[in-house]
Amino acid sequence: MILRPQSSAAGVLALLTEQEPLLKQHALNTLISLVPQFWAEISEHIALIESLYESSDLPILARNSAALLASKVYYYLEEYDEALSFALGAGTAFQQDSSIPGDDEYIETLISKAIDRYIEARAEEQSSVQVKVDPRLQDIIESIFSRCIQNGEFKQAIGIALESRRLDIIKQLYEKTHDSSLLAYSMEAVLDNHFPLSYRDQVLNFLYPLFPSPTIDSKSPYIHSLTRLLVTLSNPALTVSLLISLVPEEKLVAHQLAFDLVEGGAQDFLETIRNDLPLGDEVTRPTFDTLRKILGGRESVKLYLEFLRKNNRADLLILKHTKDSLEPRSSVYHNAVTFQNAFMHAGTTSDTFLRENLDWLGYASNWSKFTATAALGVIHKGNFEQGMVILGPYLPNENGGESNLAGAAYSEGGALYGLGLINAGVGAISSGVGGRTIEDYLRNILKAAQGEVVQHGAALGLGIAGMGGRSVEAYDDLKQTLFTDSAVAGEGAGYAMGLIMLGTGDATYASEMLTYARETQHEKIIRGLAIGLAFLYFGRQDQADEVAKELLTEKDPILRYGGVYTLALAYAGTPNNDAVRRLLHIAVSDTSDDVRRAAVTCLSFLLFKNPRQVPRIVQLLSESYNPHVRCGATLALGIACAGTGLQDAIEILEPMTKDSVDFVRQGAFIALGMILAQQSDASSPSLAAIRTTYGKIVGDKHEDPMARFGAALGQSFIDAGGRNVTISLQSRAGTKNTSAIVGMVMFCQFWYWYPLAHCASLAFQPTAIIGLTEDLKAPKFDFISNARPSLFAYPSSMKTPKKEATAKLTTAVLSTTAKVKARERRKAASEDTADSDIKKDGDVEMKLEEAPSARHGDISPINGSISNLPEGQSSDLRAPNKRKEPSWESLPNFSRVTPAQFQYVVFPPSSRYQPVRPVSAREPALKGGKGALGMQKMSHPEKYAGGGGILLLIDERPGDPQEFIELSMAQVPVSQPAPSSHTGTTTTVTRPDPNIALDPNGGEAEVPAPFEYPFGDEDA
Known part of the structure; x- marks a missing residue:
């Protein structure tokens, strides 16, 4: 009997009822190839096919064929679980079928289902000793691993291994290839995807000993990965043992590792390392002392301050234009100029604008005065060695006495807030008064203060200075302030309590804060506590799910608002699909506009x-009918894409600058400024046009105040830190930048409270290459940027408007006058020329006098020709060929290098100084293409903030004399300010050394004369 595959399957199906086993097996094999065309007809006999699979009378090959046939039928019926179960029963038949052409979709789907089931089975097996993985499923997965390894698809194998908790596969791959990029990819995958914290730490502890030790390969490109691993684990014992192993043979590497740890490590983590480092013997003691100094953070701050001062390119004309355009008597506009000046000069210690605009400063009153004083903390951010000197004239009496000057409480509260900004995250180690720390000083002020304005400033300052320090004493002091039930003071205390206990996830603190939030009647306090709760669960991932769920079901929209931020901060930096879906659902379903706006904004903290x-x-959300959702979309784009210059984001935001709702336009202007930070005219085609738009919006008195406010802030973000900082929510090594994330969360609250906008400065990251020798001195040397200089150049400065010269009007001559002159000429001229110059009598027309003859080299206004060209000059109108731009440039130590530029930076082999680690954090791509289960290699040009930063240098010619850069910040003597005089209309301030002007040639100019802050005697 001849069976024809292209004929109906009915005849073949009839053979399944025959008694002869060989006929049944032949029929089964034939039907397997007919399933794609006749699966509907075959499915009517599925019960018979299943019985053949279970029959003990058939040989094993026939039973395997029956299982494979049943699997394919169930696949076309879209019963994938049943299809997988029968595929497992098919044994070798399924393995052989995987090589049949045309079955790719079936095989891919079943393998994907097999991987998913294996992952679930492995999770159950790990949680219960009684559960075992099906051996048939195990065989399929092992074959998948073998095939991936044979084909070089290492990333796919790593993806499956991580999700199925088969760490032995990762070790097997590394031992086979000795490729550290596999370890780096494994680390990135487990950090940048949603895995439970316990399993994440298990993987990192497994990977750590596999990484090549820096003692073996100090120039390994994966030192960045090692730093990220240590910071994430926050295991002081592990870190201390590594540092000890590097001393004394690799002390340069130890110093470099210490600087990198300071970039992303939590304060309590760094403090424990400092305390646990040994004193050392005569040989190693100096190195351990240096490590302790670096881990304290002072060295990094000092160097970045020097960099920002030396390279300050803030455009004062932009500030002048904003100041002249915005009415200073309006508190909104006064705040706008204050923020713009603070951000543009953040960390530069330059108060030139304030000195030159004392009249404008004098208009500050009440909370505007609070904001203006706190702005000094942004300008001097990081200069904690002189913070008390700079703000001393405005700080309140530590004994709690009230000032005699009405309204002085606002400048006092602002000074305390500014002191916290200067000492952000280092309040527990930075010096205050009388040998005490700044944290202790602020605690004393908080307890002694009587007025709520001063308490508010002290609470905010204490929270920011002690951020992540987990000081129980500070928390208790803030709690006592909260219990006074003062709306203004309680709001600051609520934020600060969360900041102090940042990331602890402590249920006791959460219960206290939530209970009080439900009991109080003050919306300000509820909002402060709601965001404080979010800070409490920063980075806790699934441990925050219950609290977030509880908050999101509250009747009070402010608590639901806090629940949104709790969810976002718990999973910050981990693109958790479930969290993203929940935020998107809230964005379109919640009854509160504030909650919906927050849900869209918070997408940025997950996806940055x-x-x-x-x-x-956010494309569709940006087109929502709800303006609050549109506003949230602008901030989500700005925060997540900050500093990238991403054109896709700009194309969404540009039309939104013309939105009909003023606060949507405000958000679009702010977001564009964030995205265009450190972009050049050559790298971003939109930069010039957007900067022009900012100027027009700020200068247009008919524009909405909110839009003008947003445009002022947008300008300041582009030029932040003297155009030498970027906004980044992650460190150079790729770890979460805790301070930056906290700063942007606080900045988003400017919607309710303008002074909180200052916290955006916490996200400013200087972008520089600062080279240091073994003894932490900065030598003079050059390195190469292999890119066109214009690509990463500073944006062009605003040009002073030129006065247009008044054009000389030509004199109109009446035709009657012309006739008289013509008759006179006719009498005097010869006959051959007289007739040609005379018009007919009766003409009444206007005639312009002849234009003066063209000057030497002028272009004729009539036909554009060149007249009277100098001898030898070409008459070709084309512009001369411009000089071709070089393809590289040489940059000195302490130069600005933007994040996108780091990949082009090289140290020539002939250079005397070579970095101890690679300049760029970007690692080479792996071979193997797409990862398993959609786990892609998540590297984009914008992924990491870049590299560079502080680099320890190897001196290749140690015997030659060296020339060093003088670090003026470390050598300028501190001068004491004049005592604060709260009488009269002004306060005289003798400025300390940070305002020493730099001579253009590199020297120091004389100390500027003292100036007066005109904070007058207005009523509170």
Whole structure:
């Protein structure tokens, strides 16, 4: 009997009822190839096919064929679980079928289902000793691993291994290839995807000993990965043992590791390392002392301050234009100029604008005065060695006495807030008064203060200075302030309590804060506590799920608002699909506009490591009918894509600058400024046009105040830190930048409270290459940037408007006058020329006098020709060929290098100084293409903030004399300010050394004369 595959399957199905086993097996094999065309007809006999699979009378090959046939039928019926179960029963038949052409979709789907089931089975097996993985499923997965390894698809194997908790596969791959990039990819995958914290730490502890030790390969490109691993684990014992192993043979590497740890490590983590480092013997003691000094953070701050001062390119004309355009008597406009000046000069210690505009400063009153004084903390951010000197004239009496000057409480509260900004995150180690720390000083002020304004400033300052320090004493002091039930003071205390206990996830603190939030009647306090709760669960991932769920079901929209931020901060930097879906659902379903706006904004805190995804996700939200959702979309794009210059995001935001709602336009202007930070005219085609738009909006008195406010802030973000900082929510090594994330969360609250906008400065990251020798001195040397200089150049400065010269009007001559002159000429001229110059009598027309003859080299106004050209000059109108721009440039130590530029930076082999680690944090791509289960290599040009930063240098010619850069910040003597005089209309301030002007040639100019802050005697 001849069976024809292209004929109906009915005849073949009839053979399944035959008694002869060989006929049944032949029929089964034939039907397997007919399933794609006749699966509907075959499915009517599925019970018979299943019985053949279970029959003991058939040989094993026939039973395997029956299982494979049943699997394919169930696949076309879209019963994938049943299809997988029968595929497992098919044994070798399924393995052989995987090589049959045309079955790719079936095989891919079943393998994907097999991986998913294996992952679930492995999770159950790990949680219960009684559960075992099906051996048939195990065989399929092992074959998948073998095939991946044979084909070089290492990333796919790593993806499956991580999700199925098969760490032995990762070790097997590394031992086979000795490729550290596999370890780096494994680390990135477990950090940048949603895995439970316990399993994440298990993987990192497994990977750590596999990484090559810096003692073996100090120039390994994966030192960045090692730093990220240590910071994430926050295991002081592990870190201390590594540092000890590097001393004394690799002390340069030890110093470099210490600087890198300071970039992303929590304060309590760094403090424990400092305390646990040994004193050392005569040989190693100096090195351990240096390590302790570096881990204290002072060295990094000093160097970055020097960099920002030396390279300050803030455009004062922009500030002048904003100041002249905005009415200073309006508190909104006064705040706008204050923020713009603070951000543009953040960390530069330059108060030139304030000195030159004392009249404008004098208009500050009440909370505007609070904001203006706190702005000094932004300008001097990081200069904690002189923070008390700078703000001393405005700080309150530590004994709690009230000032005699009405309204002085606002400048006092602002000074305390500014002191916290100067000492952000280091309040527990920075010096205050009388040998005490800044944290102790602020605690004393908080307890002694009587007025709520001073308490508010002290609470905010204490929270920011002690951020992540987990000081129980500070928390208790703030709690006592909260219990006074003062709306203004309680709001600051609520924020600060969360900041102090940042990331602890302590249920006791959460219960206290939530209970009080439900009991109080003050919306300000509820909002402060709601955001404080979010800070409490920063980075806790699934441990925050219950609290977030509880908050999101509250009747009070302010608590639901806090629940949104709790969810976002718990999973910050981890693109957790479930968290993203929940935020998107809230964004379109909640009854409160504030909650919906917050839900869209908070997408940025989940997705900032993958900025290219954000425009696609928020595209539809940016077109929502609800203006609050549109506003949230602008901030989500700005925060997630900050500093990237991402054109997709700009194309969404540019039309939103013309939105009909003023606060949507405000958000669009702010977001564009964030995105265009450190972009050049050559790298971003939109930069010049947007900067022009900012100027027009700020200068247009008919524009909405909110839009003008947003444009002022947008300008300041582009030029932040003297155009030498970027906004980044992650460190150079790729770890979460805790301070930056906290700062942007606080900045988003400016919607309710303008002074909180200052916290955006916490996200400013200087972008520089600062080279240091073994003894932490800065030598003079050059390095190469292999890119066109214009690509990463500073944006062009605003040009002073030129006065247009008044054009000389030509004299109109009446035709009657012309006739008289013509007759006179006719009499005097010869006959051959007289007739040609005379018009007919009766003409009444206007005639212009002849234009003067063209000057030497002028272009004729009539036909554009060149007249009277100098001898030898070409008459070709084309512009001469411009000089071709070089393809590289040489940059000196302490130069600005933007994040995108780091990949082009090289140290020539002939250079005397070579970095101890690679300049760029970007690691080479792996072979193997797409990862398993959609786990892609999540590297984009914008993923990491870049590299560079502080680099320890190897001196290749140690015997030659060296020339060093003088670090003026470390050598300028501190002068004491004049005592604060709260009488009269002004307060005289003798400025300390940070305002010493730099001579253009590199020297120091004389100390500027003291100036007066005109904070007058207005009523509170």
